[in-house]
Structure formats: structure tokens, C-alpha cells
Amino acid sequence: QVRLVESGGGLVQAGGSLRLSCAASGISFSTWAMGWFRQAPGKEREFVGVIRWSSTTTDYADSVKGRFTISRDNAKNMVYLQMNSLKPEDTAVYFCVTTSRVVPGPSQSDYRYWGQGTQVTVSS
Secondary structure, eight states, X not given: OOEEXXXXXXXXXXXXXXXXXXXXXXXXXXGSEEEEEEEOTTSOOEEEEEEOTTSSOEEEOTTTTTTEEEEEETTTTXXXXXXXXXXXXXXXEEEEEEEOOSSOOSOGGGOOEEOOOEEEEEEO
């Protein structure tokens, strides 16, 4: 059974930082790409970023590029989302996702498994 469990969400002021974590189990972690999506109230779920299995290639949405960084620890089956310079528009539920695709894109359909999500709220 595949499980993705996010943690680290919370309330932060604009300009602050948060680090989200995602613990994965039930997959061959080191060979699967890991990513993050988010969904703000009343909006569509959107791609945040992805890190490929090799850890050397990442891709980000333009809205977070330069502020967010995805990393992974294959020894611990963990993936992280470091979020800096947070803005109120970053407020959303953040979902950890995974896929066996070698080159996953920004489409939700590229990702087979999803976590339950963790709330991030950025106050102005």
C-alpha cells in the first residue's frame, strides 16, 4: 500500500519561510519522481514542482521559481519543499505526489499517488 504523508504546514507571515516534508512508503522510492501540487480555496489544483528520481533534475511552476526548492533524501524516503519569501497567494493545501514516469510534467494525470495534503496559510 502506497502512503504519502505530508507535514510541516502552518501559519506564517508574508516574507517568511516554511519547509514541508513528505514521508513515502510502499514504493521503490529511489526510482520514483516526487512532486508537489497545491490548491487554494475556490481555485483549481496547480503544479508546484517535481524532482526526478536522480535528484539532479527539478522543475518548478513559474509562480514559485526562485522561491521554492524541492529536495529528496532517498535513504529516508523523504521529499521536502522549502518555501521562502512566502506570499499570501501561496496560501493553499499542499499535496505530495509521486509517479513512476521518468519525465513527469505539470499535469495532475502524470501522478499516480497523492497524499492527503497539509495547509499552508500566509498572512499579509
